[in-house]
Amino acid sequence: MNQTAIPATARKSFLLRIPSLETTAAWLLAIVWIFPLLYAIWAAFHPPAYMVRFDLFAPLTLDNFANAWAQAPFARYYLNTFLLVTGVVLAQFVVCTLAGFAFARFPIPGRDALFMLVLIQLFVFPEVLIVENYRIASGLGLVDTITGIGLPYVASAFGIFLLRQTFKTIPRELEEAARVEGCGWMAILLKVYVPLAKPTYLAYGLVSISHHWNNFLWPLVVTNSVESRPLTVGLGIFSAPETGVNWATVSAATLLSIAPLLVAFLLFQRQFVQSFLRAGIR
Numbered sequence: 033m034n035q036t037a038i039p040a041t042a043r044k045s046f047l048l049r050i051p052s053l054e055t056t057a058a059w060l061l062a063i064v065w066i067f068p069l070l071y072a073i074w075a076a077f078h079p080p081a082y083m084v085r086f087d088l089f090a091p092l093t094l095d096n097f098a099n100a101w102a103q104a105p106f107a108r109y110y111l112n113t114f115l116l117v118t119g120v121v122l123a124q125f126v127v128c129t130l131a132g133f134a135f136a137r138f139p140i141p142g143r144d145a146l147f148m149l150v151l152i153q154l155f156v157f158p159e160v161l162i163v164e165n166y167r168i169a170s171g172l173g174l175v176d177t178i179t180g181i182g183l184p185y186v187a188s189a190f191g192i193f194l195l196r197q198t199f200k201t202i203p204r205e206l207e208e209a210a211r212v213e214g215c216g217w218m219a220i221l222l223k224v225y226v227p228l229a230k231p232t233y234l235a236y237g238l239v240s241i242s243h244h245w246n247n248f249l250w251p252l253v254v255t256n257s258v259e260s261r262p263l264t265v266g267l268g269i270f271s272a273p274e275t276g277v278n279w280a281t282v283s284a285a286t287l288l289s290i291a292p293l294l295v296a297f298l299l300f301q302r303q304f305v306q307s308f309l310r311a312g313i314r
Contacts, residue, residue, distance in 0.1 A: 071283075072283040072286050072287060073283075073287065074086070075096075075279055075280050075283035075284075076096050076097065076280065076283040076284040076286075076287050077092050077093065077094070077096070078090050078091070078092065078093065078280070079091065079093055079095075079280070080278060080279070080280040083279055083280055096280045096281050096283065096284035097284045097287075097288065099278075099281045099284070100270070100281050100282075100284045100285040100288060101288070103270065103281070104266060104269075104270045104285065105258050105266070106263075106266065106285070106288055108258055108259070108261075109258075109261060109262060109263045109266040109267075109289075110263065112178060112259075112260060112261060112262050112263075113245060113262040113263045113264075115178050116178050116181055116182050116244060116251075116262055117240075117241050117244045117245055119178070119179075119182050120182040120185050120186065120240065120244050121237055121240050121241060121244075123182070123186045124185070124186060124187075124188050124191050124236075124240055125191075125233065125237070127186055127187050127188075127191075127192075128187075128188055128191035128192045128194075128195050128236075129195055129221070129226065130221075131150070131187075131192045131195075131196075132191070132192050132193075132194070132195030132196040132198075132199055133195070133196075133199055133221050133225060135147050135150075135192065135196045136195075136196045136197075136199035136200045137199065137207075147196070150189050150192055150193075151189055151193060152189075153187075153189035154189050154190060154193075158184075158249075158250065159249060161184070162249070162250060162253055165184045165250070165254075166253060166254060169183070169184075169254055174254075175254055175256075176254065176255050176256045176257055176259075176260050177260055178260055180254050180260075181250065181251050181254055181255065181260070181262070182244070184250065185244065188240070190236075190239075191236050191240070194232055194235075194236050195229060195232060195236075198228075198229045198232040199225050199229065202224070202225055202228050202229075206224050206228075207220055207224060210223060210224050238300070241293075241296075242293060245262075245263070245264075245292075245293055246264060246293075247262075247264060248264040248265065248268065251264065251265045252264075252265050252268065263289045264289070267285055267286065267289050270282070270285055
């Protein structure tokens, strides 16, 4: 009996050591995804002569970063991007919180139909609305302004849906207890629903920050000057000079642009995943 059990156990242990097809595919995709980043890091920290020469003993340099910072107003681009992302996320929190709370708790007539109309936004590509958004921004005098870049994204269907679903999971007993204490609707929202939805706010905030930090097409269309250009547009203009492209300097500028998001992801990746799990997203 033992002689037949031992080989079966050994075979099972051997099979467990073999990577599954999903694991192998995940590693391959990870390598394909990270290769451009690794190349950008190599090109940014080495002289231009070593861009296509992968010599382990190649000299390191920071001149590419200095040249990139001197050739373009990256300080202004950083400020514009920070103001844009901060303003959009805060405005989305306010609008999506109020809308999500109304859809979750107020029994208004036609509530479900209105909510379905909101969800239709998820099926519309933002590029389809560029002409109409530009016409509205021009009519409001918001062309070439940070407000004009962020205004079309304030009412987010994804944020409204996410907060509505979170608010619907909060027990009614907590709301009734707050009402016994004399709280009105706004006090109930701020003291009961918002604190319990912190993981959802964190998850949505990280997604929104990442999206608007990397957004390119609409800011490119609606901005004309350095005073309002975010990092993505500034980098696009910087990497397309008429006199030629120095890819080492472009790689350094690219790292300058993505460094805040990359550092934030490395520091908060565990909280990022946990916030999505707590928010009920699978």
